[in-house]
Amino acid sequence: MQVGIDKIGFFTPNKYVDMVDLAHARNQDPNKFLIGIGQSEMSVADQTQDAVSMGINATLRYLDRIDKDKVGLLVLGTESGIDQSKSASLFVKTALKLKPEVRTFEVKEACFGLTVALMVARDFVRVHPEQTAIVIGSDIARYGVKTRGEVTQGAGSISMLVKATPSILALNNGHSAYSEDINDFWRPNDSRVALVDGKYSTQIYLDFFKKTFADYKKQKDLATKDFAAIIYHLPFTKMGLKANRIAVADQDETNTKKLQSSFESSKLLSNRVGNIYTASLYLSLLSLLENGNLSAGSLVGLFSYGSGAMAEFYSGKLVAGYEQELDRAADEKMLNRRQKLSIPEYEHIFNEALTDPADGQELTSDDEVGTWYFAGLRDHIRQYKKII
Incomplete structure (x- = not known):
């Protein structure tokens, strides 16, 4: 029995920094970033995007094309966790309206997390071939403004459906x-x-x-x-x-x-x-x-x-036919929707996102309709909403 990746969803926040602009602001030759590091742009997450909201948005890219009742497992790999105890995957599961019987948890081992989730899901489906599994990797890479690692930051999420007789990769x-x-x-x-x-x-x-x-x-x-x-x-x-x-x-x-x-x-x-x-x-x-x-x-x-x-x-x-499961035009559209930030704007947004809002403060998102976002804390409990 073949088991593998049947669907892939991708999400990245709606703001970015151009590496040439960043190089000039840091008094560096742009080619150090463009060629030496190999980066041209860097997505930036504001206060309203975190591992949970990005994971929701990535999964929504394919959710209406699957049978949700067959999902038996949801695993989220992240090193940008939002709670030291409660799994980020529970917030995702609720937003996606998956059934209560779904087994769900969060895994961590730095950047290896989504591979862990994928292998667990592969073995789960082998034992339960009538069920499917959703695995998500969702992270915000932060090293700090004006640090040596600044040019290797970013933000985004990939979600995949794992099932028997997959449509993309066995x-x-x-x-x-x-x-x-x-x-x-x-x-x-x-x-x-x-x-x-x-x-x-x-x-x-x-x-x-x-x-x-x-x-x-x-x-x-x-x-x-x-x-x-x-x-x-x-x-x-x-x-x-x-x-x-x-x-x-x-x-x-x-x-x-x-x-x-x-x-x-x-x-x-x-x-x-x-x-x-x-x-x-x-x-x-x-x-x-x-x-x-x-x-x-x-x-x-x-x-x-x-x-x-x-x-x-x-x-x-x-x-065979894996190309039919891709939507390159939609991914390009998502990247092109991003707002280019000036370096002062980027620095402000980056530093603001290093702390949670005050309890009771409601956040609003400037992203597109249908996007999920972190809306703030209520009684110290994280709230997630969809733009309508």
């Missing part, structure tokens, strides 16, 4: 995992911004890719040339480029061009959205599907990495 059995207790990135309980050792984290990411990629090929008796595409977790697109160079280092010209081309297709959305932590790998997948030229049956390798550190390499095969 997941293959097996994986290669590797983990170590490493302090390359972390966020203390008393901080809304992350702490990171950037150069160290990049090296660990690349080391873990080498280990898991080599081990997976050995396990499955595969060669690099067997993959039509290899996609990566992209905290910034240059990181994935470095890993892809490792992947093709010993390949002939034909295979090198093939994997370079697929990587270029996979990075286009991340280049405009920025880092969305748990969902970054799956934004790469969506970008590959929308911008690449892969045929049914193509083998796609996926490298997932979460600082701290946990990595996994696995693969899937594209299902």
Whole structure:
């Protein structure tokens, strides 16, 4: 029985910063950000968008095309949690009006969270093939204004429906995992911004890719040339480029061009959205599907990495007709709806979002009709509303 990804939904907030503007404001050569980091734009979340609201909005992209009564599991992966105890997925489940019998919880392991959710959902559907599962990665990457990590921020969510006989990507059995207790990135309980050792984290990411990629090929008796595409977790697109160079280092010209081309297709959305932590790998997948030229049956390798550190390499095969499940025009429209912020506007919005509003203060959103948003606290309980 094949189990895999049947639907993909994407959401990002309605504001962004242009990297050229940011470079000029920070007295940097724009090419340091455009080429050296590989980013051209960065989505910005104001006070009204958080992991919950973005997860709701991403799932709504496909919710009216599925049988909600068949959903038996909802898992949300995030490192931008809104409560130390209550799962963010419960807020999402309520907004989506899923039945009470749905099992739901939140998982955390830095940027590895959505991969954890996907693998749990895969195994759930294998045991319960008559049911489906919704998995969500939803995050706001924050390092702070005028910090070294500022250019690798972003905000967004990816939601996926996992089911038997999927319409997009059938997941293959097996994986290669590797983990170590490493302090390359972390966020203390008393901080809304992350702490990171950037150069160290990049090296660990690349080391873990080498280990898991080599081990997976050995396990499955595969060669690099067997993959039509290899996609990566992209905290910034240059990181994935470095890993892809490792992947093709010993390949002939034909295979090198093939994997370079697929990587270029996979990075286009991340280049405009920025880092969305748990969902970054799956934004790469969506970008590959929308911008690449892969045929049914193509083998796609996926490298997932979460600082701290946990990595996994696995693969899937594209299902015939997967293109019919995509809506590139709608994704482009969502990106184009965003308001370009001046640097002073961005700094104000960013810093304002580092604290919750006062209890009883009601927030309003300037996004489009139908968008869900965080509306403030009432008796210290988070409130979520839809723009009508």
